[in-house]
Amino acid sequence: MTRRLAAAAVAAGAALVLAACGGGTEAAGGDSQKPYRVLVTGGVSAQGVLAANSGTSILSTKAGADVVNAAGGVGGRPVEVTVVDDAGDPTQALTRIREAINSDAKPDLVLMSGPSTISAAILPVLNQHDILSFCGAPTADSGDPGKFPLNFDLSSPADSVAAYVAEVKRRDYTSVGIIHGSSAYGVGIGNGWEKALTEAGVTVVGNEEYDVAALDMTPQLQSLQSRQPQALLVDGYGAPVGYLLQSKDRLGWSVPMMGDLSVSATSLVTNPPPNGVLGTPQVADLTMQVPKGAVKNQGAPPADEMVAAMTRIGPIPTSLLNAVNYDAVKLAAAAAADAGSTDPQAMAESVTKESVQEAAKTAVYSRYAFTPTSHASNALPTDYTFIPPSTLKDGRFGSGAGS
């Protein structure tokens, strides 16, 4: 009896060792025929803008997969994209992600389209299961490799602030005023601007906040007008952008306005009347910050390749600001090539190499400048440009006023 038990224990131990060896081989990416599963979350059934933004995000993922598959896939494995409709709801997102992880088709890579509440809900689960991920809507700590070693952020307010400082200096402004919304993003970017510009020797004459539910910003603008800044830095999204333009017009104040990325994402400024205010005197003083990859004739060749790949699949519903998942798939492919495997840890290590980010030939931003100590996006100031408002065609802005 004792002998039988000992033999069974030895057999069980051997089976465990063999299983472990087998797992190790798979993790190293030995099976080149097995698809590389990319799961992208998005609010497909959400309302309004969120659904449209998710549409662009998902389209860019599929386009990235097509381009990467044409070049041999990720580590030789063909990319297979699965779309998870989270309806813009963190609870639904979490449930669907758990289902996917526990299924036979566990994802190798997860791409989050946003908003950041969904990233915050999903990231701990991905971390728990050692799944590589890219986050289009970062949280406060999603770019910290100490907390989320396998996640990389694809956008960051910090790098857009650096681009503002460079542009303000280039235009020789010595004093600016700031107006921003009361949302977490608005407060963050308003304070970021003030700190960075003050450190750069630019006088910030005022940093005014408005309630995002307010219908008129005349008081805040009048307060800034009285201090006579050379330019106005503006944060706003949706209707508040219209109220800001109306209020400035009402004051008869002619001052250059530099809108942030969220201003450029507002349909009012990308549509001519009667649907918007493009081409009217209200936007005559406005320029908006956008990534060069989202501007016609300003992006590098990879941007053209991305737009071509996306339009082959379908029309692009919103600006290419939401197309960073294309870059994520290309970064994953370059990382797997460098690591010689699709092991998530090895790929994450490779993503932090500058040579890998260069080889990825990303389109929206030329570099994300990930490092071993920071997985936050650190796009170069030169990757941004400031353009007058224009219509969108194939997700891209024109480079001239109203074009």
Place this chain on the structure above:
Amino acid sequence: MTLVWSGLALGAVYALVAIGYNLVYLSSHTFNFAQAQLMMVGTFVAYTGLVVLRLPVVVVAILAIVVVALAAAIEERVAVRPVPDHQTQLVTTLGVATVLNGLTQLIWGGQPLTVPFFGSEDLVSLLGGRVYPVELVLIGLAVLLVVVLAWLANRSMLGIALIGMAEDRDATQLLGIDVRKIAFWVFAASGALAGALGLFVGPKTYAVATLGAALALKGFVALAIGGFGSLPGALVGGLAVGLVESLAARYLGAEFSNLAVFVLLLVVLMTRPTGLFGRLRERVV
């Protein structure tokens, strides 16, 4: 003066919402939380008629009146009439407000839509300040509505019946007045008014799915300051809220804007608990 015009225009919008609240309150003692949302629907109908369908202004006005009156009538039948007490009606009308917020976003999306004004859109200088013509129209409309409705309340049979219903619903019914029928039609009329006002409010605020929520609270504060049931009170309350909001944002900072409005509300309620124009009703016990 530009700041004063901007505050008055904002206040006029709040006053128009408060007038709608009052009409329903007078007829049925119901506080219709969805009144601001009905006005929001009016702005969307105005956008669809003027921009999408390119219909003449008069046709769009009729369309907005019919659509929003219908929405209000449905609300009365579904969320007000079957509910026995006014406290529960607060919940059901709030539910209607939430449904309208969701529906408008589902139909028209989340981005702001421009509602063109059928008059001039060029700024005018007046009394040392600059103001949009539509804002002057909004201020004028708020004043005109209060004058006309106050006149109707005192001179027409319907108005007198309404005052009777506001004072004592049961006694009015004993006099042979069909209070349920009047309450229904006043509810629908408040919707019709909100629909028509959409043509004037939309050019200032855009048609946007967050408009109802933005207007509902300030409209309520205007009503409480002016006094429940008082039409002149709604006007004064609305204009006061708009002015205080603007002046506080300018001279104290935006973070004190809402705070100043609620300080005003507290001061008014502490000195006159029924609001500036509200009447204290004595009850025989």
